[in-house]
Amino acid sequence: MALEHPKYVAAVVQAAPEFLNLDRGIEKTIALIDEAGRNGAKLIAFPETWLPGYPFHVWLGPPAWALGSGFVQRYFDNSLTYDGPHAAALREAAARNRITVVLGLSERCGGSLYIAQWIIGPDGATVATRRKLRPTHVERTVFGDGDGSDLAVHDLDVGRLGALCCWEHIQPLTKYAMYAQHEQVHVAAWPSFSMYEFAPALGHEVNNAVSRVYAVEGSCFVLAPCAVISEQMVDTLCDTADKRTMIRAGGGHAAAYGPGGESLVEKLPETAEGLLFVEIDLGRISLAKAAADPVGHYARPDVLRLWFDKQPRRCVEHAGENDASHTLRLQAHDASANDAVDPQESAN
Template sequence: MGIQHPKYKVAAVQAAPAFLDLDASVDKTIAYIEEAAASGAKLVAFPELWIPGYPWWVWLGTTAWAIRKGFVQRYFDNALSYGSPEADRIREAVRRNNITAVIGLAEREGGTLYIAQWLLGPDGETLAQRRKIRSTHQERTVFGEGDGSDLAVHDTELGRLGALNCWENILSMNKYAMYSQHEQIHVASWPSFSTYDPFAHALSYHVNNAVSKVYAVEGSCFVIAPSSVFSQEMLDMLCDTPDKLDLVHVGGGHTVIFGPDGSPLCDKLPEDQEGILYADVDLGIIGVAKNAMDPVGHYSRPDVTRLLFNKKSQRVVEHMALPINQVDTEGNEQEDSVSS
């Protein structure tokens, strides 16, 4: 008898966030976790910055305008801290529904926010808490950055699971670092594709859906790519002048799921429609895809090109101790140190 490869259903959320409302964001997250689990999914993936929504004001106006309008304060106050009661509610919902979840969030730690993805196992325990390693363009006015330790793939009962946010999925070296860890299931979380359309093609769903498709083919892995919806409520809140209405539109949801050969595994929803997309995963077909191209195996040429990858977590403070002099019981001076 041959190897029995894992087969299961995955879910990708396409919806508008409960914008700038942490409590409502948690409620909506739990509702989608429950819906996905009830439909038989073993993994549910959410868009980038699902909690409490993407800070679209960074693309629509100045930082001074955003501060005066109160967006900066509200966003900080409604970001998620992992040690909070709100985070505990999400953990419990994941455990109760016996499902693996990848949740996009604005993580608050101290006085800094991070574009984060929280990977939770079906027991509600944390698999990873990762941060986007480089915020994109205007996002740098809001968020700090992660480090090489956040380019990680994790062993789970569903296979080797990894995740990246938005344009992290474009950069070749990011991708190669993930491929080198033999990733099988990849969550590519995106915001809404609703700004600067049609004059900024690089920000369009055409390009970024293609990025997810290429990631699947290049890595010979399944790619689940949830994206959010820009709602009429958000439009009314953010667009206080006619020029802003020219920069964004309602919709922008273009969630996709691809197989290891790049084939689409589900039909798309209309861009302004909320819902969950589902697809069936069979890890066995990864071996067939890698027979043609394994980017870190038989299709690699390390004698020609290779990646220098620093996986060490970077800390702003390294605790240390200065040596002190001690005298032993015989009166001899010894050098020792105080542990921190």
């Protein structure tokens, strides 16, 4: 007799952020969580740095311009910490809707920022916080690095859930580290695809293909939320005509793919905002893996193997802590003391 495999609805966000306005961004985030909850979704996935929006200014001019125009200060001030009232409001929204949230954000920790993803469980507790392993190109003028502990998959009611940001999906070893943890549902978070359109590698065709290939390689469901650039954002970012040639409104290309690489939902117009609702049937994964399991019967460890260091790397080590408590503290980052973090999951 065949087992009953979990089936549920997931929501994928395509929307414009409230750029550089954390208060309004929190309100919009909660509204989207509530909308997903009303429609019966058990999981909602947000774009990369949804809060407070992606720092497109780093691609549009020199660092001195970004600093003098106030973008550096405003971006820092409107980035999220995990221990404040904004974070508490998001946790409450997740709990009220009994929904798992995968939120993209600029994480503010001390004097540094990180491209982060926060997984909030349906009880409002933090499941995990992660940081992008290596910011891409000029992103490194804004954000710090993550470490091996940020490549994690979590065993939840919605399946074995993992997440990466943007071009982490073109790093073969990073992807393999995720596949090796038997990921079932993956959130591939993207910013927008209407900047530097002369560069195919930054466009929606290439990067939607990257998300689709991840689904095939990992034999998993991939939810690929994507932000929209609004006209208001263009006006805020562009103080000269030449900047307007590098970025435009639109760029929303949210998508979702099944474990065989099939598209699961019709895309929205690139300027439209809304939620894509996707049917997840975890039973389909075993059918895909029967043909090709990249970390099982289709692997050749006698020829090729991945060396993967999952230990957290921080600039301060606290003497006297045992390994378990040390790992737990570092995995939680700045999460509120009220959050329930599973020590076993954090140590994975």
